[in-house]
Amino acid sequence: MSLRATDLAYRVPGGHQLFTGLDLRVEAGQVVGLTGESGCGKSTLARILAGHLPPTTGTVLTDGYPVNAPGPRPVQLVQQHPEKAVNPRWTMRSVVAEAHDPDPALCERLGIRAEWYGRRPAELSGGELQRFCLLRALGPRTRYLIADEMTAMFDTLTQAELFAVVRDIVTERSIGLLVISHDIPLLDRLCDEIVAMPEQASAVSP
Numbered sequence: 001m002s003l004r005a006t007d008l009a010y011r012v013p014g015g016h017q018l019f020t021g022l023d024l025r026v027e028a029g030q031v032v033g034l035t036g037e038s039g040c041g042k043s044t045l046a047r048i049l050a051g052h053l054p055p056t057t058g059t060v061l062t063d064g065y066p067v068n069a070p071g072p073r074p075v076q077l078v079q080q081h082p083e084k085a086v087n088p089r090w091t092m093r094s095v096v097a098e099a100h101d102p103d104p105a106l107c108e109r110l111g112i113r114a115e116w117y118g119r120r121p122a123e124l125s126g127g128e129l130q131r132f133c134l135l136r137a138l139g140p141r142t143r144y145l146i147a148d149e150m151t152a153m154f155d156t157l158t159q160a161e162l163f164a165v166v167r168d169i170v171t172e173r174s175i176g177l178l179v180i181s182h183d184i185p186l187l188d189r190l191c192d193e194i195v196a197m198p199e200q201a202s203a204v205s206p
């Protein structure tokens with residue numbers, strides 16, 4: 001059981017080639033770190049792995065099936081900017097309910113307070129909002145989670161606390177976790193394996 005990308009290439013529409021020949025594998029229950037210089041295409045790769053963006057060429061399979069096969073999405077993505085990932089007009093109750101009926105124990109573990117559910121995104125801090133994005137992403141059908149700089153807005157203590165909770169949850173549920181970050185000490189603490197974007201990713205010619 002794995003999230004497996006094979007021979008991926010992506011060319012920015014009307015622009016340059018971001019990467020070619022990229023292979024990546026995250027096993028169920030494994031925590032993999034991904035790092036690489038700014039602008040090399042990590043967030044683009046994250047969107048491709050989650051099935052939000054088609055690669056120019058190559059395949060992404062989750063447990064042997066195409067990532068964008070019809071049905072519930074097995075790969076969930078939590079991004080750096082939670083405010084861009086939610087409908088600003090919806091209450092947090094609606095944002096989460098659209099995805100799944102949240103388990104109260106999971107809400108508690110993520111530090112979500114009952115009074116936040118009736119608020120809209122602009123009425124929460126970035127960190128509070130990100131907890132809802134995590135809750136939404138950790139539905140019962142999630143098999144793989146991609147955390148793309150997801151704690152960039154947290155202080156160091158909160159970042160460590162939240163990643164500890166997420167690490168426990170993915171282990172308990174055998175979810176494969178891909179952590180994208182520039183923070184190598186964080187990746188060292190969390191990950192079973194760390195991979196770097198290939199050198200060519202930032203050097204592929206137009």
Ligand SMILES: Nc1ncnc2c1ncn2[C@@H]1O[C@H](COP(=O)(O)OP(=O)(O)OP(=O)(O)O)[C@@H](O)[C@H]1O
Binds near residue numbers: 037044045
């Ligand atoms: N739809 C698009 N249109 C134009 N350019 C794009 C598009 N998507 C990505 N890019 C460009 O592709 C490059 C890679 O962006 P991406 O956000 O994937 O990099 P990154 O490695 O995650 O960077 P960072 O570490 O700074 O977050 C950037 O130069 C970006 O401007």
